[in-house]
Amino acid sequence: MPAVDLDAPLVNQTRGGDASAFEELMRRYEEKVYRLAIGMTKNREDALDAVQDTFLNVYRKIDTFKGESAFSTWLYKIALNSVYMKLRSRSRHGRTEPLEDLEGILDPAKVRILMPSRGWTEKADDALLRKELSGILREAVDALPEEYRAIFTLREVEELSNQQVADILGLSLAATKTRLHRARLFLRQRLSRYLQGNAA
Amino acid sequence: MSHEHRSSEPTCREVFDLLSEFVDGELTDSLRESLSRHLSACPPCEEFLKTFQVTRSLCRESLMETMPDELKVRLRSFLRIQIQKK
Numbered sequence: 398m399p400a401v402d403l404d405a406p407l408v409n410q411t412r413g414g415d416a417s418a419f420e421e422l423m424r425r426y427e428e429k430v431y432r433l434a435i436g437m438t439k440n441r442e443d444a445l446d447a448v449q450d451t452f453l454n455v456y457r458k459i460d461t462f463k464g465e466s467a468f469s470t471w472l473y474k475i476a477l478n479s480v481y482m483k484l485r486s487r488s489r490h491g492r493t494e495p496l497e498d499l500e501g502i503l504d505p506a507k508v509r510i511l512m513p514s515r516g517w518t519e520k521a522d523d524a525l526l527r528k529e530l531s532g533i534l535r536e537a538v539d540a541l542p543e544e545y546r547a548i549f550t551l552r553e554v555e556e557l558s559n560q561q562v563a564d565i566l567g568l569s570l571a572a573t574k575t576r577l578h579r580a581r582l583f584l585r586q587r588l589s590r591y592l593q594g595n596a597a
Numbered sequence: 598m599s600h601e602h603r604s605s606e607p608t609c610r611e612v613f614d615l616l617s618e619f620v621d622g623e624l625t626d627s628l629r630e631s632l633s634r635h636l637s638a639c640p641p642c643e644e645f646l647k648t649f650q651v652t653r654s655l656c657r658e659s660l661m662e663t664m665p666d667e668l669k670v671r672l673r674s675f676l677r678i679q680i681q682k683k
Contacts, residue, residue, distance in 0.1 A: 416680075427672065431664035445668050449675045456680060517644070521651045531659040534652075538660065553653060554660045559621065578617035585652040 404468035411459050423452055426469070429555055430476045436550040437480045439539055443487060450479040466564060473557075473565045477547055484543065520592050530588065537587035541580055548573060549580040607635050612642050616649055 402408075404425070410418030430451050434444035454475050462471050520526060538546060544566065551562045563573040607615070607628075612635050618624050619632050636643045 423672075423676075427669065428664050431668070432660065432662055435662055436660055441665075441668065445671060448664075448668075449672055452672070452676055453679050456676070518647050518651050521648075521655060527655070527658075530655055534656050534659045538656065549656075550660065553657055559623070574617065574623075578614075581617055581649065581653060584656055585649050588652050588655070589648065 402464070402467050405464070408459065408462065408464075408468050411456070419456060422455070422468075426472055427452075430472070432554055433473070433476055433547070433550055434480050434483075436538065436554065437543065437546060438483055438487075440487075443483050447476065447479040447483045450482070451476040454479070467561070469557075470561055470564050473551065473561075477565060480547075481543070517589065517592055521588070530591070533591050534584060534588060537584050540587075541583065545576050545580040545583075548576050549584075552577055553581075607631050609635075609639065609642055612636065612639075613645070616646060620646075620650065620653070 407418045407422050430448050434447040551557045563570045
């Protein structure tokens, strides 16, 4: 937790019934929560539902926030629970890559297979290909198991620290780092497979 | 990744395992320096690191969505109604 939580004044004012302070907190976090929700659900309406649930719960439960973690950590925990509930209710959670595929990426026997061909990075820089690659990567992120997807989004897109991501997910720091590394390798492998498959 | 290295230096496999901590700046100074030495002497590992970083930056770009204004309006309207019910 940071030494000074920059959200603390707004949290205190919201507790005191100041609606404009709550609005300001919402403005600070709505884009971030939406990105997490859309990244996880891949559906605008589901993402909106999750964002609505998140802020309603934040408002209703703000008196239970004790300040033992950063406010943002507490909020992201609520957001992730809302996202998980939405995924459960729509039964989309089964649509994930088997974990074995991720574990296989760390198999030393496969390291050689993962070696890039020459020109891989140049192709990834090709402006005409970038839109296509973006689609490939979004599909690949969608194929990650939920927990890996959440870790990857919070770390790479929201740029939270590994420790904060671990706190949000209730995982050890070591487990968070391992999952993040596997997710990154998995996504790199998917991109590599596509680029090498399209080699001239 | 078959370069030979001195036994005190990390192997290609160890570099592979430590890449995330390397790019996140979470290694000790001495380990980071060892990895850097390995990477500058081992073209396959160096190339692997490049593609690892390119993937991260493309992913960030692809997932950086903004919340549409229409959804922000609906969010505020929903919360106003719910909070008034309280």
